[in-house]
Amino acid sequence: MATFSTDAATTKHTPHYFPEHLLPLKNVLYHYNSDVSHYHYGPHHPMKPFRLMLTDHLVSLYRLYEKMDLYETREATRDELLDFHAEEYVDFLQSITPEMALKMDEDKIAQFNIGDDCPIFDGMYTYLRLYTGATLDALRKLISGMSDIAINWSGGLHHAKKFEPSGFCYINDIVLAILNLLRVHARVMYIDIDLHHGDGVQEAFNMTDRVMTVSFHKYNGEFFPGTGAIDEAGIGRGLNYSVNVPLKDGIDDDSYLRLFKLIMEPLITKFQPTVIVQQCGADSLGYDRLGCFNLNIRAHGACVKFIKTFGIPMLVLGGGGYTPRNVSRLWCYETAILNDVTLDLKIPSSIPTYDWFGPDHSLHPALEGPLDNKNSKKYLESVKQRVLEQLRFIDHAPSVRMDDIPPDFSALTEEEDQLIKEINDETEDEGTRLAQKVKDEARPMETFA
Numbered sequence: 001m002a003t004f005s006t007d008a009a010t011t012k013h014t015p016h017y018f019p020e021h022l023l024p025l026k027n028v029l030y031h032y033n034s035d036v037s038h039y040h041y042g043p044h045h046p047m048k049p050f051r052l053m054l055t056d057h058l059v060s061l062y063r064l065y066e067k068m069d070l071y072e073t074r075e076a077t078r079d080e081l082l083d084f085h086a087e088e089y090v091d092f093l094q095s096i097t098p099e100m101a102l103k104m105d106e107d108k109i110a111q112f113n114i115g116d117d118c119p120i121f122d123g124m125y126t127y128l129r130l131y132t133g134a135t136l137d138a139l140r141k142l143i144s145g146m147s148d149i150a151i152n153w154s155g156g157l158h159h160a161k162k163f164e165p166s167g168f169c170y171i172n173d174i175v176l177a178i179l180n181l182l183r184v185h186a187r188v189m190y191i192d193i194d195l196h197h198g199d200g201v202q203e204a205f206n207m208t209d210r211v212m213t214v215s216f217h218k219y220n221g222e223f224f225p226g227t228g229a230i231d232e233a234g235i236g237r238g239l240n241y242s243v244n245v246p247l248k249d250g251i252d253d254d255s256y257l258r259l260f261k262l263i264m265e266p267l268i269t270k271f272q273p274t275v276i277v278q279q280c281g282a283d284s285l286g287y288d289r290l291g292c293f294n295l296n297i298r299a300h301g302a303c304v305k306f307i308k309t310f311g312i313p314m315l316v317l318g319g320g321g322y323t324p325r326n327v328s329r330l331w332c333y334e335t336a337i338l339n340d341v342t343l344d345l346k347i348p349s350s351i352p353t354y355d356w357f358g359p360d361h362s363l364h365p366a367l368e369g370p371l372d373n374k375n376s377k378k379y380l381e382s383v384k385q386r387v388l389e390q391l392r393f394i395d396h397a398p399s400v401r402m403d404d405i406p407p408d409f410s411a412l413t414e415e416e417d418q419l420i421k422e423i424n425d426e427t428e429d430e431g432t433r434l435a436q437k438v439k440d441e442a443r444p445m446e447t448f449a
């Protein structure tokens with residue numbers, strides 16, 4: 001039985017730059033290791049890795065493997081984690097067990113930010129190497145040219161920091177991927193449509209103009225992780241290369257998609273990334289367990305589709321998403337979009353987890369949540385204007401020295417140290433979070449070179 005029909009390839013976008021990339025993105029690879037779905041953060045924890053199994057069931061039952069190659073991925077190595085994370089932190093992750101965590105003294109618990117959000121659970125070290133390994137495998141296929149679009153729904157854990165876990169994220173697979181992409185790509189764009197601010201990725205690259213981070217998220221100064229104000233724009237040479245789009249509760253499909261297109265089109269046209277990393281967190285859907293937006297699956301997918309029209313190679317990752325049946329619907333739908341196919345609206349009844357998708361068994365349940373849209377037209381217009389003003393200050397396709405990746409990311413020159421100190425002093429006075437912990441997180445790359 002046919003479970004999908006083939007679309008005409010997504011229409012190419014305005015072909016006024018990057019002629020070499022304006023070929024249709026044909027080779028789509030899907031990266032997954034089913035072991036990753038077997039881990040548990042704990043019975044009451046909202047992060048449920050089995051959402052990845054549900055996603056994989058849908059992708060398989062819709063027979064999307066007829067359109068793309070599937071790769072079983074490996075665990076990342078310890079050395080790979082150390083490309084970004086501190087050795088002391090990786091040692092901790094490697095050695096800690098749930099039993100040891102119970103006896104741990106409070107200093108250590110505080111030092112490594114262990115607690116309800118980021119518990120120590122059985123097999124945690126394997127789990128984090130599995131999702132990270134899948135991202136690194138995907139990016140290698142992309143770098144080698146074996147794929148134009150590389151998908152890993154188990155990745156996209158955007159909150160993890162160099163020295164500690166945060167917001168259910170232990171290792172920042174996105175930062176590791178971008179560091180590797182910088183070895184061969186001049187400019188990397190990171191796009192984050194998770195409900196939460198992509199703080200870990202922004203912090204890691206806020207001092208370079210070779211990575212533009214763009215995050216659309218709920219923001220009111222208190223909502224996790226507390227960062228992502230529109231005036232957080234980057235530091236030093238990276239100034240204006242961090243873009244934040246703070247939104248309020250209840251944003252609907254039309255407002256979100258319109259704003260997304262109006263912002264992303266000029267950003268991509270000006271910055272001209274040679275590769276895009278897209279984090280597709282599903283907690284921005286309506287009725288998410290931790291959510292407060294009103295997006296439907298189609299609108300979220302339309303963002304992914306829009307980015308695909310630019311014809312730039314893409315690494316596509318998952319992220320948040322706490323209502324597993326909708327997370328899996330979304331990521332299966334987006335897998336189809338990336339393969340230029342339209343799926344049957346009815347979920348195939350042969351799926352072993354069919355009951356999860358009742359009573360409607362539809363790929364597109366109505367997800368307009370009960371929340372009022374607090375984003376007025378005027379507010380959204382002001383956000384758009386602010387971002388476009390910021391764009392005026394960035395160079396058109398900044399040229400870079402590709403060898404500007406020093407072997408030791410953690411070393412700062414005296415000059416950089418001084419500048420960060422000054423920024424910290426200034427912003428402390430203003431009471432903003434802009435440069436909070438910047439020294440801990442900062443890595444020089446080519447900054448100030």
Ligand SMILES: [Zn+2]
Binds near residue numbers: 319
């Ligand atoms: Zn999130």
